[in-house]
Amino acid sequence: MRNVTVENITEVFAEYFGKDTDPRTREVLVAMARHMHDFAREVNLTHDEWRKGLAMLEHAGRITTPERNEFVLFSDVLGMSSLVDMMHSDPAATSSSVLGPFHVSNPPPLEMGGDMKRDFGGPVLLVEGQVLGTDGKAIPHAKIDIWQTAPNGMYSSQDPDQDINSFHGLMTADETGHFRFTTVRPVEYTVPSDGPVGELLDAAGRHPWRPSHLHYIVTAPGYRSLVTEIFPDDDPYLDQDTVFGVRDDLVMTYHTKPSSEFPAGMALSGKVNEPFLYVKFDVILLAE
Template sequence: MRDVTVDNITDVFTGYFGKDTDPRTREIMISLAQHLHDFTREVNLTHDEWRKGLSMLEHAGRITTPERNEFVLFSDVLGLSSLVDMMHSKPDATSSSVLGPFHVSNPPPLAIGGDMKRDFEGPVLLVEGQVRDTDGNAIPGAQIDIWQTAPNGMYSSQDPDQDIHSFHGLMTADDNGEFCFTTVRPVSYTVPSDGPVGELLEAAGRHPWRPSHLHYIATAPGFRSLVTEVFPDDDPYLDEDTVFGVRKDLVMTYHTRPATEFPDGLALSGSVIEPFLYVKFDLILSIDDDT
């Protein structure tokens, strides 16, 4: 320690682990330190800049709650969340995309054909799809956790005027792997910019907008869980997503259909008297290699 220098501190750190350290922990920590030290030397990081970085992390800790995770948001806007997603997506399955910081656990059951729109205003959207494996076979009974923003651009966990499970539902696909629900068309929205993530975006000259989307978590025994989101092709922020979540295979098209074509037997609040939007988007799951 008496001879530690700018040039050898990384090597000193590398030799600082106990003999019983988990090998994977050792690998990750050594690589992390190597990159952090190289970064610090490369940019000649000053004390003021170092303190500013720590201050942003402290701020993130203070405002993080079970409903808002600023550290997840940091990971999202830095592209880290999407990088991990892309590295571990299977090429023959639906691409994964960011979970985001506003997912609510334990959503209420949503029957096939159920309605998430309730009494909210906005264009009616009818969504259909099928959960399949990579060979095209239906996955009966797959679970689909569905959520989205309200028409005001806020998730339920952000908005005290919404029920915590507003625009959230857990659906079980039928014997043919099919699912169906009604909702209101999601809208583009901004990620929270009143915290340190907002400071980072402003410093970088970046806007906080995300294209509108539907969130899914699809699970089934023997298959890898899929966390993803799907985007309409006419959204103005499709190619400017501030969290880098858009993938080519996650872009869909909303089709306008007359009210007379709205199917019977769905649990939509009220009656459809205007043209509605329709989309069919299937979810492809890959086999869980661990099983």
């Protein structure tokens, strides 16, 4: 320790573990320290810059709540969330994408053909799809946790005027893996920029906008859980997503249909008197 230097501190740190340390823990921590030390040496990090970084983390801790996780948001806008998603995605299945900081646990059941739009304004969107394995076979009774923003661009956990379960639902696919529901067309929105993540975006000259999307968490016994989101191909921020969540296979098209084609057996059947939007998006899961 007496002879630690700028050049050898990483090697000294690597030896600073107990003999019973979990090998994977040691591997991860040593690699993290190595890259952090290399970064500090590369940019000749100053004391003021180091303190600024710590202050941003302290600020993130102060404003993080069960409803808003600023550390997740940091991971998102720095591309770390998407990088980890992409590293562990398989091209044979639907791509994963960011969970985001506003998912609400234990959403209420959403019946087949159920509606999440309720009394909110905006165009009706009918979504349907099928949950499949990579072999093309249907996965019966998969669970689809669905959520999105309201038409004001805010998630329920951000908006005191919304019920906490607004635009959240948990659907069970039928025996053929099919699911269908109605909602309002999601809108593009900004990630919270009133905290340290906003400071980071301002410093980088970046905007806080995300393209509109629907979130899914899809689970089924014997299959790897999928966290993903799907995006319309006409969104102005599709190629400017501030959290890098868009993937080619997650882009879909909304089709406008006359009210006369709205199907029976839906919660809104007989109540849609204007053209509605329709999209079919299948989800492909990897076997465990």
